[in-house]
Amino acid sequence: MKKEYRIKKSEEFSAVFQNGTSYANQQFVVYVLDKPGQPHLRAGFTVGKKLGNAVTRNQMKRKMRELVRIHQTHLHPEKDYVLIARKPVLQLSFQQLERSFIHVMKRAKVWNHENEI
Template identity: 45%
Template structure:
């Protein structure tokens, strides 16, 4: 994803945490905040408790980014959201990540058309 689609600054992360709403399933937590902007922005967080090595954490982040890239046309363009991985995310493959993350995005109301169920 291009840099304009990312939330990187601590102040922006904190604004979504403080003023946004949250939903969760077993593997992901989504914090989201509606804003007027041309496209969505996303922040991804995978803590050291989830994947003990940087290789594992980066793999989880790649799976999340790829899922968001595939869902880009369906995502609400007027939202900032954070995807936070939980412990179970380390056991998921790409298909499992896609299914679980799309479910969490649907719970948050960020997907326009939701077909898959967990």
């Protein structure tokens, strides 16, 4: 994922949390913030310490980044996304994670149906 597509700074995360809208399913919580005029989407990822040690958390963040990278054409641009992993993600395969990711994005009404898989 390119640098300009990532949310890294604490202030940017805080802005999405405070001004964005949250949607959830059992595996993920996603916060979505409209950013009119932004040329592309930006995404940030969080995995809490309750999910495991640093290695486990970083592996999960890599998987979440890959999900956004693969499906960025399906997501609405001009938005910031913060994706939070919940405990049940640890037991899922990548295909199950992908289905859950698509489900939460459809729930958030940011999934572009024209490019359906």
